[in-house]
Amino acid sequence: RQLGENLAIFNPEDASRLVGQFGLGFLSAFLIAEDVTLLTRSYKEGSPTIRWHSAGDVHYNVSEVDDEIPIGTRVSLRVKPEASFLLSERVMVDTVRDYADFLEIPVHVTGGAPVNAMTAPWDSVDPELAMREYINRAFGQMAPLAIIRLEDQEISIGHDSITVPLEGFLFVPPGTVASIQEYGDVNIFIRRMFICERHSKLMPPWAKFVRGVVDCPYLQPTASREDIQQDDMFFRVQKALEEQLTQGLKRIAEEDPMNWKRIVRGHRNVIMGWAVKDETFFKEVMDIVTFRTPAGQKSLPEYTEETGGTIYYITREMGSQQDQLLGAGYGVNVIDASWFAEPTFLQRYAHMKPGIKLVKMDGDGSQLMQAVPEEDYYKILEYYRGQNIRARVVSFKPDDVPGIISYPKDAEFIKETRDALDRGEIPGPFASMVGDYMQRMNVDDAAMAGTLNLNANSALVQQLAEAEVSPSRDAALELIYQMARLFAGRMLDTVDVTHAFRMSAASIQNLLDEGE
Incomplete structure (x- = not known):
């Protein structure tokens, strides 16, 4: 850690390439090894070779040896019998490619050429192609709707600002028929070393239709290196990602409006669910999201142009055919807003659009x-x-x-509550409260x-x-x-x-x- 801090002060570029903290990684060797031998030799001329040996207990041995090794360090593990399966060449190659494929340092297994790519997809000769191939391989998804490449992002912190170093990319998966699959997860790397996959807390909470790969040296792994510490830097990186994602989506909306429509409509339910919680995001999607009508999917501007500014809608699937029949009789398409976020979305839309009238047709369609x-x-x-x-x-x-x-109104709720009371499904103390409430409703x-x-x-x-x-x-x-x-x-x-x-x-x- 001290080496990293000193490098950050005197040579930030070298610090950004320092992978991990040697102590934790070295300690983990004893999980699979009977004993560990380390040989190291300084770059200084005439330096001896130093040997360190331990079986993983409180004892260790340090000595000078006559072995002439190249400048650097060699670590040898005598693997425990129960961990011998790790010596399989296939297992070792797969592990290197999982965790160290993007490292610029070559990694060899049983000699021969390096088994790691040594280049991240976003730094490849053809980054667009490489990122798409990685998305297919790592996420199992073809033809993403959009890819947003990450770069350093300046964010404000109080009266000051800092630049958060970012590499990687975010992408929007293809839309689904149901449009209910939530994503919002990223694979995390630190200085090109893989840490964890499908991390769902780093992305902003509204971005449940986005996935990606994030490499940032400001992130700190936990001791087990299976997760990320949620410290101050974590939230700064999160803010930087949110700002860069927002900028990227706005750029798509301005430069490629047809693709922006495909994104919003391909993930309409997830996008709508978060839009009702975020006013800024709501404004970006409110005129693009489509709703189900007997005449097919329609955006609200398209729909209100046909109805003269009135939105007829139902919020319950049961009875919707009857209400839609009434609307169709008057040449009105009734919007099916039975999904939980849709009524709130329509109400907010009417609030933000002067002249828009909402007509809820649940139950009797008495307005018609x-x-x-x-x-x-x-x-x-x-x-x-x-x-x-x-x-x-x-x-x-x-x-x-x-x-x-x-x-x-509320007929189903009243009937279901009465039936539950009659069957004794509501516990005693609550039953009396519910019974009193039902009486006050004066049904x-x-x-x-x-x-x-x-x-x-x-x-x-x-x-x-x-x-x-x-x-x-x-x-x-x-x-x-x-x-x-x-x-x-x-x-x-x-x-x-x-x-x-x-x-x-x-x-x-x-x-x-x-x-x-």
Whole structure:
């Protein structure tokens, strides 16, 4: 350590090439060796050869020997029997290539040519090709969307600034269909010596769509050399990486906007999840991220241009077909925002874009329904009242749909909580608290069963409104109700579904009997 500190003062360039701290590495030799012999000779003319020998205990022997060795140091290990597998040439070559492939010092195994490359990919004759080959070999990924080569980065620390020496590169992996795979990991080297792979704490927390290789002499390995110490320098390197990554992404966005779109859309869920936590990053991606609609993926600028500035969206997958059907009837694409970060993203977008209106359509899509006078429909409403079914007549699109079911806000939560209380799944002290909360909610039990919205635009509903009371009319009205329940796809357990099919079958049978 003292040698490194002195070199850093008097010869920074040599200090940057000093690999590790000899004591720790030397100590590790005794993990696999019965004993270790070290021969060393100074560069000074006439210097003797010094021999050091130890079996790994508190005793050691130092003596002058007559052996004439070249200037430098030779370390010999007599390997323990249980570690003899390490003497396999294949194992030794693989180990050298794993840990010392980038060292500028040649490493030989059983003579012959050096087995290490001695050149890092970013310093190769063709760095772009070499980095892509390394990405394929080390990360198992082909065709990265972008590669950002690292270089020294100046960062501010209080009223001063320092330059953090950086080598390596960051890259954006190809996008996936699911777009939920989080990365944000790097392979770490110190002075070209490999330390650890897939380290996930050095990268900024929002960069979960980026991977890479980082070589920085400011990083300090732990004693086991399997991780990095999280000291002050660690966080300075982290800051330098974040600034350089941000600059690199901005450069891609400005110089290659099509590729920037591929990056954002290829990793949309991960990017969106972090964008809602970081306003600066949000501004960079808010107009590029796409959302699912019945008409395909659309960015928010594309979508709002079609809707005149209104964003129609749903936040639950269950019932989404019904809500999207209502929207489609009015020529409106309803955004599927059922993934957890999407509603927050839309809300922030509307907040930052004056004139944008949000319409949440979960449950009933009431924003697209119009009230109508019910006098002409009193006979069919009377039928539903007799069946203890809440019903009303409204107009909505498309005209071919005779009726849909709507439920109160938080209906699923209320039902699931009640069921959990009934089954005793909530512990005693919490059960009473939850029960009190449910009472304070003042839930309308009749509304919990749902409201049937009959479509006044439907020719079938109009025909039934004029029809006389008869078994076939009642069967048709029952069938409309059960079809609406099943189509809503909400608030139904297996008993409810079975009952709905049974009633539908009975209604169809009544219609057939009436026809005979």
